[in-house]
Amino acid sequence: MKLPGRDAMARQPDEHLVTHRVKLPRKMVQRPIQQVGKRLAMALLVLVVTALVVWADGSGYHDSAGGHFGLLDAFYYATVTLSTTGYGDITPVSDSARLTNIFVITPLRVVFLIILVGTTLEVLTERTREEWRLNRWRAALRDHTVVVGFGTKGRSAIQTVCATGLKKEHVVVVDPSSKAVDAAIAEGYAGVIGDATRSDVLRRAEAQRARQIIIATQRDDTAVLVTLTARQINRAAKIVATVREEENAPLLRQSGADAVITSASAAGRLLGLSVLSPAAAMVMEDLIQQGSGLDLAERPVTKAEAGRTVRELDDLVVSVVRGHRVLGFDDPALGTLQLTDRLITIVRATPSTRATMDMRPLPRD
Incomplete structure (x- = not known):
């Protein structure tokens, strides 16, 4: 080749x-774009809530430019306040407006900043967090x-x-x-x-x-x-x-x-077997498919089984692992079982047998 x-x-x-x-x-x-979009929506929601709170108490605010304090002015004030810009052209003058700023607007400003700063920090720390995760994974593997x-x-x-x-x-x-x-x-x-x-x-x-x-x-x-x-x-x-x-x-x-x-x-041998004996091919396919019908399982020899032959066991034994060799059930060199042997058996597939099946690798030739 x-x-x-x-x-x-x-x-x-x-x-x-x-x-x-x-x-x-x-x-x-x-996805990251979904996370950013979600946080942007939360920030806009905080902005809208702040603007509506201010607009509801519009009479308590003074606009240095004069004129009626409307909904647009409320959104403008909410924007400059939440972003901590604070031009000072619109200010709360009444007691109710000032109390609203203390107990409502200020907490909303904190929430708004947490959303924006949290998104920025998450983007900046994503690579560091991934590296830390990989290092911890490697150390535990x-x-x-x-x-x-x-x-x-x-x-x-x-x-x-x-x-x-x-x-x-x-x-x-x-x-x-x-x-x-x-x-x-x-x-x-x-x-x-x-x-x-x-x-x-x-x-x-x-x-x-x-x-x-x-x-x-x-x-x-x-x-x-x-x-x-x-x-x-x-x-x-x-x-x-x-x-x-x-x-x-x-x-x-x-x-x-x-x-x-x-x-x-x-695959070719299985096809040929299907032609010669479809029933035998079905059994072979059942053994190949894990977790259904019949399964192959490897287990150690118990003390009660040591000194007996494979034909005297209740399980259907197809091979015995002895040292570095795999002996067939009819191998003349097999003799009686030893406590250090391991058995390859055919068992009925059940959740308990799948969970307890010993799949330790065979020794190298």
Whole structure:
């Protein structure tokens, strides 16, 4: 397989959007322009209320220019008063007007200034607050899951892992498309916009401290380069990758992947099985779909099960993890179960089994 250079890998449809930025999910969905518009409406409301209060007591105000004190004069006085300009051409002269200024106009002036100053301060401090939020996120992120590629495969992988109890706060999505990252953020995941074949992008996702890395890119050559980069910055993480062509699977394993899923050949075998035995294909599809019907679960051997064979257990055991090997249920080398073994079983999918399913990664070969 011919691998293109990293520059060629970076030429994606959304290349102009790739800025290597980290984006965290927000609880507030209101846009900045909506926030400013809302505060401007509040300021105008305060201005109108002030003008009406002044106009209602128009006889208590003196206009140095003379003439009748009308509604326009009330709005003019409210504007210069709330903005603390105070030209002094219109002044309260009666006791009621002065009391109104003390107990009504002055509090309204404070509210008006809070609205305007608060909007300004929020705009000025937005970047600082975002940096502080990112720093706190990075400091707390440990043993998380990094998913490279938020397409159909990446999204399904996240849903499967989260169905076992993994919190969304412990998932970071890396994708060169800002639209894909925005979709991940909308679902509650943190996202990094950038080319995952570059180590600085993976480091922004804190891949060096990740527990497991899922590589679900669209191209096999991209998957190889991402795997090489991820393994270089994190020697201990569990790396699972997917490829389209089966001939590229050995190259991915040599690059550092612990497990490789071949999507094209798997789909082809499922199609062939559907022709030969539709019922068997339905069972396989049921096992693939997380959270419905039958599920695969991994659990440790209990003390009561140690020393027995897999055929003597109540659970339907398909494989046994022993050390660095995965033994089939009919493997002659299996013998009796050991307390350090782990069982791969087929269970009925229920909320309790999904919540308690142990999905610890298999040891590397």
